[in-house]
Amino acid sequence: DTAVSQTPKYLVTQMGNDKxxxxxxxxxxxxxxxxxxxxxxFLKIMFSYNNKELIINETVPNRFxxxxxxxxxxxxxxxxxxxxxxxxxxxxxxxxxxxxxxNEQYFGPGTRLTVT
Amino acid sequence: AQTVTQSQPEMSVQEAETVxxxxxxxxxxxxxxxxxxxxxxxxxxxxxxxxxxxxxxNATENRFSVNFQKAAxxxxxxxxxxxxxxxxxxxxxxxxxxKTIFGAGTRLFVKA
Numbered sequence: 001d002t003a004v005s006q007t008p009k010y011l012v013t014q015m016g017n018d019k020x021x022x023x024x025x026x027x028x029x030x031x032x033x034x035x036x037x038x039x040x041x042f043l044k045i046m047f048s049y050n051n052k053e054l055i056i057n058e059t060v061p062n063r064f065x066x067x068x069x070x071x072x073x074x075x076x077x078x079x080x081x082x083x084x085x086x087x088x089x090x091x092x093x094x095x096x097x098x099x100x101x102x103n104e105q106y107f108g109p110g111t112r113l114t115v116t
Numbered sequence: 117a118q119t120v121t122q123s124q125p126e127m128s129v130q131e132a133e134t135v136x137x138x139x140x141x142x143x144x145x146x147x148x149x150x151x152x153x154x155x156x157x158x159x160x161x162x163x164x165x166x167x168x169x170x171x172x173x174n175a176t177e178n179r180f181s182v183n184f185q186k187a188a189x190x191x192x193x194x195x196x197x198x199x200x201x202x203x204x205x206x207x208x209x210x211x212x213x214x215k216t217i218f219g220a221g222t223r224l225f226v227k228a
Contacts, residue, residue: 043207056214056215092161103149103166104166107153107160107161
């Protein structure tokens with residue numbers, strides 16, 4: 001049973017195209033995230049949703065638009081792809097902890113996006 | 117703003133020996149979590165250990181333990197009896213509210 005799944009795992013596309021990455025979790029968690037990991041392995045949060053509501057939106061170009069149709073899904077749509085968007089994108093989920101904030105996160109396998 | 121610093125880009129350890137990975141963080145909050153995640157070449161992020169800031173006792177998971185010094189804002193990871201399968205990137209992470217900040221990572225090499 002896959003806890004957090006992402007599709008596709010690899011995505012190669014040309015500049016200017018629009019693409020989507022899908023994420024699903026079957027852990028019953030109430031919070032989901034998107035992270036970007038660059039070529040130097042630096043991992044940075046992009047978005048966070050709690051109970052389908054956007055609660056964190058870091059400084060991300062508005063070409064990136066997350067959508068959470070329900071608590072189990074958080075998709076990422078990217079418009080007008082650029083070379084600098086090439087990275088590994090991770091989806092993650094967690095359950096709110098004792099203080100109302102997030103607990104440990106469970107990560108998907110990542111999507112390696114290559115823009116040519 | 118919160119920050120997480122891992123000052124060791126790379127570390128190396130002999131199989132069966134012990135190694136300690138360093139992590140410091142900065143925050144003005146009193147309630148938060150700290151984590152160590154492992155990322156092997158498969159790129160899957162795997163939780164190694166977690167620590168709640170309100171707990172004084174250091175967390176332990178089998179061969180992995182932490183040294184949590186809240187006043188010093190330090191959270192180091194000790195790996196005992198290192199195994200070849202421990203070779204990976206290790207990320208220290210701070211979670212306050214719904215935001216998690218990761219350190220830059222430490223690449224651990226294990227020599228046979």
